[in-house]
Amino acid sequence: MNNPFKKEEKIKPKVAIHSITGCAGCQLVIYFIKDKLLELLGEIDLVAAPMIKGKNDEGPYDLCFVEGLVASEEDLEHLKKWREQSKVLVAWGTCATHGNVPGIKIFMDEKTVEAAVYKNRTGLKKGLKPLTPTPIEEHVKVDFSISGCPPEEIEFLRLVKHLLLQMNPVIYNEPVCVECTKREIKCLLEDGKECLGPLIRGGCDALCPGVNHGCTGCHGPLESVNIPQVMKLLEANGISEKLVKQRLQKYAGLKFEKLGVKLK
Numbered sequence: 441m442n443n444p445f446k447k448e449e450k451i452k453p454k455v456a457i458h459s460i461t462g463c464a465g466c467q468l469v470i471y472f473i474k475d476k477l478l479e480l481l482g483e484i485d486l487v488a489a490p491m492i493k494g495k496n497d498e499g500p501y502d503l504c505f506v507e508g509l510v511a512s513e514e515d516l517e518h519l520k521k522w523r524e525q526s527k528v529l530v531a532w533g534t535c536a537t538h539g540n541v542p543g544i545k546i547f548m549d550e551k552t553v554e555a556a557v558y559k560n561r562t563g564l565k566k567g568l569k570p571l572t573p574t575p576i577e578e579h580v581k582v583d584f585s586i587s588g589c590p591p592e593e594i595e596f597l598r599l600v601k602h603l604l605l606q607m608n609p610v611i612y613n614e615p616v617c618v619e620c621t622k623r624e625i626k627c628l629l630e631d632g633k634e635c636l637g638p639l640i641r642g643g644c645d646a647l648c649p650g651v652n653h654g655c656t657g658c659h660g661p662l663e664s665v666n667i668p669q670v671m672k673l674l675e676a677n678g679i680s681e682k683l684v685k686q687r688l689q690k691y692a693g694l695k696f697e698k699l700g701v702k703l704k
């Protein structure tokens with residue numbers, strides 16, 4: 441990837457933060473950074489951020505963060521436009537990277553899910569043309585994927601700073617267990633508690649085990665992990681394969697299936 445931030449001095453890179461189907465939590469992570477974001481605004485030009493700005497550029501952008509997944513034709517149209525307009529496109533958050541909770545629909549009867557959500561199909565937004573819920577990389581080329589529901593502010597700051605410093609951005613890629621070890625948190629598996637940490641990409645500083653709650657997998661899979669081996673480890677600790685598979689559907693079912701785990 442050519443670093444788009446290699447510009448003549450004094451021209452700030454144009455950055456956009458856009459959203460399709462999602463809950464807005466991933467955008468809020470960025471806006472809640474406050475002081476560090478204000479500092480960053482001295483070095484970037486935030487030309488589009490519809491959640492907090494009234495006037496937004498249509499592009500072109502040097503860097504565009506996209507929150508949310510593709511769940512309708514409208515989402516797809518927006519996504520394709522932003523891809524065309526952006527030198528670097530980032531899938532920001534687990535909806536964008538893995539399809540997240542709406543992706544559960546893939547494992548269930550579509551009509552049953554819609555009936556449960558909308559009571560009856562007339563409750564669907566008028567004119568909305570639903571598509572199978574899918575992560576954005578199923579539709580366009582993504583330059584960087586940063587998962588998390590929501591992701592951590594440090595991952596946003598690190599990516600932007602790496603680009604500003606003309607470095608190749610590095611996305612954190614270790615299991616949650618590594619952060620547990622660093623924080624000297626006693627492993628929950630030892631107490632017979634459920635935890636998916638060995639399968640999941642960290643970056644959250646072992647947030648859930650840190651408060652005595654098992655990791656439920658909101659960052660999605662660590663791609664390099666030996667999944668069958670970890671399943672055996674979890675089973676040896678009393679966590680059935682059936683339960684693990686049920687949990688894996690929640691945030692990144694589609695991705696786990698691509699990695700060879702049969703979830704249906």
Ligand code: SF4
Nearest residue numbers: 462463465534535589
């Ligand atoms: S990844 Fe989580 S926080 Fe982000 S938009 Fe989706 S549901 Fe909301």
Ligand code: SF4
Nearest residue numbers: 617620627628635637
């Ligand atoms: S508590 Fe969970 S994340 Fe932490 S070391 Fe044990 S299995 Fe890994």
Ligand code: SF4
Nearest residue numbers: 644648655656657658
């Ligand atoms: S511990 Fe697991 S569920 Fe909790 S924030 Fe981290 S990745 Fe998400």
